[in-house]
Amino acid sequence: MAHVSKGTVSRVINGIPGVGDDTRRRVMKLIESLDFHPNASARGLAARKTNTMGFVIPHTGKYTLTSTFWPMFLTVVTQEAAARGINVLLSTARAEDDVDSAFRTILRGRRIDGAIIGAEQFGDKQLAELLLKSLPFVMMGRSAKISSYYVDVDNALGARIASEHLVAKGHSRIAILAGPDWLPYVDDRIRGARDVLREHGLPDPVVVHCSYDTAEAVRCVQGILLSRPAVSAIFVAAGDLVVGTLKACADMGLNVPHDISVVSFDDHPFFAHLSPGITAVAQPIEELGAAAVQMLVELMAGREPERRAMIIAPHLVERGSCAAPRDRENTPR
Amino acid sequence: MAHVSKGTVSRVINGIPGVGDDTRRRVMKLIESLDFHPNASARGLAARKTNTMGFVIPHTGKYTLTSTFWPMFLTVVTQEAAARGINVLLSTARAEDDVDSAFRTILRGRRIDGAIIGAEQFGDKQLAELLLKSLPFVMMGRSAKISSYYVDVDNALGARIASEHLVAKGHSRIAILAGPDWLPYVDDRIRGARDVLREHGLPDPVVVHCSYDTAEAVRCVQGILLSRPAVSAIFVAAGDLVVGTLKACADMGLNVPHDISVVSFDDHPFFAHLSPGITAVAQPIEELGAAAVQMLVELMAGREPERRAMIIAPHLVERGSCAAPRDRENTPR
DNA sequence: TGACTGTCTGTAACCGCTTACTGGGTATAT
DNA sequence: ATATACCCAGTAAGCGGTTACAGACAGTCA
Incomplete structure (x- = not known):
């Protein structure tokens, strides 16, 4: 000194x-x-806190950061964290194995003080351990397997908004291209859409589950488009499936929105610049990120967050991919 | 015990x-x-190494992780790092200010043992400090301002490949939609393309610089399309500009590849599923990521990497966005 | 003026590991 | 049998901070 x-x-x-x-x-x-x-290590040792949080997301496809949601969410989280002087340790564990080794090392090694975790990431085993070691964490999305602090978009509401929009345009035969059926939010979205249709006295939607792989999305949408009676609109219940949907439509010579309308759950910067622009239910990513970090900070400080869950409403961004329906019954290809 | x-x-x-x-x-x-x-902190303190590397990328637009390159690169790097038991601390600093505070804290606090940094990220000041503190780091991309270890795609070669493809299809009037002109690699790509055209005795390309903002890309491409003599092909020298390019073409009623051909430098999973699929010069992201991590590991271990720079060749992924030219001179809109 | 109180700063005991150094055994050489 | 060497395992001194505790000093009050 x-x-x-x-x-x-x-x-x-x-x-x-x-x-x-x-x-x-x-x-x-x-x-x-x-x-x-x-020196960060020295402080960490003495004060028993590292000022670092973990960020763990599910891997979809080859490049885990290619989705329409996680990259933006990560960006917001990183920024929010930085604003509070806390660092972000990134983990894109692949197999369960990795989770069980790398992640445990990080956690048990007290390399982080808390974490934000994609809800679909973990089976009960890992989460149980997290809870056991009482490492503060908040999930992005509700988990069917465990009850914990989490933030989420109001999935049912988002689906309702999308469906109402379609119904308002005059659509009655609607298909839902949804994600894997074991994900709670996928269910919520389907339910929200179905509720709206029922309320309007319309038939239940055709529901097709699909992994977040574009090629598979294309196949699924082809199936939808070939089904009879023909649907006049598709509610794409996950942004990652949009490109595949458009591809399938284009391949079949169907014009969006002329021949078929498309709404997406999830917005993405480039959706605005496709032709037509994609009408989408935009997740409040900024709010979600801020809420997640806020909640985690509370937890890490040993305080009890106000609420156990933060459910935030999404909103519709209307662009050009929805129009009034047109009879496609007699124009197969 | x-x-x-x-x-x-x-x-x-x-x-x-x-x-x-x-x-x-x-x-x-x-x-x-x-x-x-x-305990990670204790080990860090005693051994003077944290087994953590930093990852610092430039922010483009609102969400920094929305580009066609960085998210995938980050994924690979994370994976490669994990395979070697090292963690990744993510930093998406925005302003110079942030870099100067957050980043310094991280570095000087010895929170990381080394870092992978987007070359365009830093002015000389920060880099000087990095070097000063002799924190091992490797840059992704060559920097005009500083000489250091780096990995990079062979930008000139990539541009040559794209251009040769165009020329082989019969194009002679070509435009280049390039990134900001202060980026070394932008220059390399332009040069590569121009060289090819000259070798073939063709006129120099029309070059338009553009930020990585889709809306601006749209405007720039409109300008290109309106220019006379009309170009028959556009070499989009950065993946982030592709969507804007397509949008501009569509808005003007131009069909790709019928009326105008498009090649992209940078590939992206969804390029394959657009209609038409985008012909692209794909960066060897896996190799780049692996090389960067490998190099950094060497450096962190105190060893001298074999080479100061790893330049890796890209390759062409041919899809449907390039065709033989067609006279557009008399079909303005 | 002496006792008491409160404010500010120094002291030292950790935090949980790494690592240079020391020392006890056993094997090999003399 | 004694000396030399080698292989293991124990010992303890940090690594660079944090923090409970103690102490010094000045101001208050009776």
């Missing part, structure tokens, strides 16, 4: 009271001019 | 020789059954 003592320096760095104003100023200046930065 | 000593345990955990086989086995078993995981 240039002038004074040691423990004191620690106090000023951490903004702990009980330090004279002049002393504080002096030390601050020294720190500044020496460009001193405390 | 259940049976034996302490420093010994450390030795077996770190696989340091000088430990009897039986002892080693015994300790291992104990560790296993106790589900013991050493």
Whole structure:
């Protein structure tokens, strides 16, 4: 120490009271001019906290960060975290095995103070351990397997909004291209859409489940388009399936929105620039990210968040992919 | 310790020789059954290494992870790192300010042992500091401002491949939609394309620089399409500009590839599913990621990498967006 | 003026590991 | 049998902070 003592320096760095104003100023200046930065490991050891949070997302396809949701969510989370001075450790574990090794090492090694986790990521085993070790974490999305703190978009509401939009345009035969059927939110979205149709006295939608693989989406949509009675609109219940849907329509010579309308659950920057622009139910990504980080921060500070779940409403972004229906019954190809 | 000593345990955990086989086995078993995981901070403190690397990328637009390159690259890097037991700390700093605060804290706080950095990310100041503190790092992409270890795709070659493809199809009037002109690789790509045209005795390409914003890309391409003599093909020198390009073409009623051909530098999963599929020069993302991590690992281990730069060749993925030219001179709109 | 109180700063004991160094055994050489 | 060497395992000194506790000093109050 240039002038004074040691423990004191620690106090000023951490903004702990009980330090004279002049002393504080002096030390601050020294720190500044020496460009001193405390060693993270040492602080972590002594204070038992690393100021780092983990971010764990499910991997979809070859490149896990290629979805229409996670990359943007990650961006927001990173930013929110940075604003609070906390770092983000990224984990894109693939197999269960990886989760069980890499992730455990991170957790048990106290490399992070908490985590934000994609709800679909874990079976009960890992989550049980998380809870066991009482590592604070919040899930993105509700999990069917475990009850914990989480943030989520109002999936049912989003589906309702999309469906109402379709119904308002005059559609009555609607298909839903949905994600894997074991995901809670997929169910919620289907239910929301079905409810709307029933309320309007319309027939239940055709529901096709599909993995988040574009090629498979194409096949699924082909199936939908070939089905009879023909549907006049498709509610694509996940942004990752949009491109595949458009592809299938184009391949069949169907014009969107002329021959068939498309609404997406999930928005993405480039949706605005496709032709036509894709009408979408946009997830409130900023809010979701902020809420997740906020909640996690509370948890890490040992406080109890106000609510166990933050459900945020999505909103419709109307572009050009929905129009009034047109009879396609007699124009197979 | 259940049976034996302490420093010994450390030795077996770190696989340091000088430990009897039986002892080693015994300790291992104990560790296993106790589900013991050493504390990362403590190890970091004592060993002066954190087994964590930083990943710093430039932010483009609102969501920094929305580009056609970085998300996939990040995925690969994360995976490669995980395979070597090292963690990835993500930083998506926005302004220079952030870089100067958050990043310094991370670096100087020895929170990471090394980093992979987007070359365009830094002005000389930060890089100078990095070098100063001798924090091992490798850049993704060559930087005009600093000489350091880096991996990069062969930009000129990629541009040549794209151009040769166009020329082979019969195009002679070609436009290049390129990124910001202060980026070294943008220059390389333009140069590569121009060289090919010259070699074939064709006129120099029309070059338009553009930020990585889709709306701006649309405007730029409109300008290109309106220019006379009309071009018959556009070499989109960055994947992020593809959607905007297609949008502009569609808006003008131009069919791709019938009225105008499009090649992209950068491939992306969904390019295959657009109509038509986008013919693209695909960056060898796997190799780039692997090379970057490999290089960084060498550096972190205090070894000297074989080469100062790893330049990897891209390859053409031919799909449907390029066709033989057709005279568009008399069909303005 | 002496006792009491409150504020500010120094002291030192960890935090949980790594690692250089020391020392006890056993095997090999003399 | 004694000396030399080698292989293991134990010992303890940090690594660079945090923090409970103690102590010094100045101000208050009677």
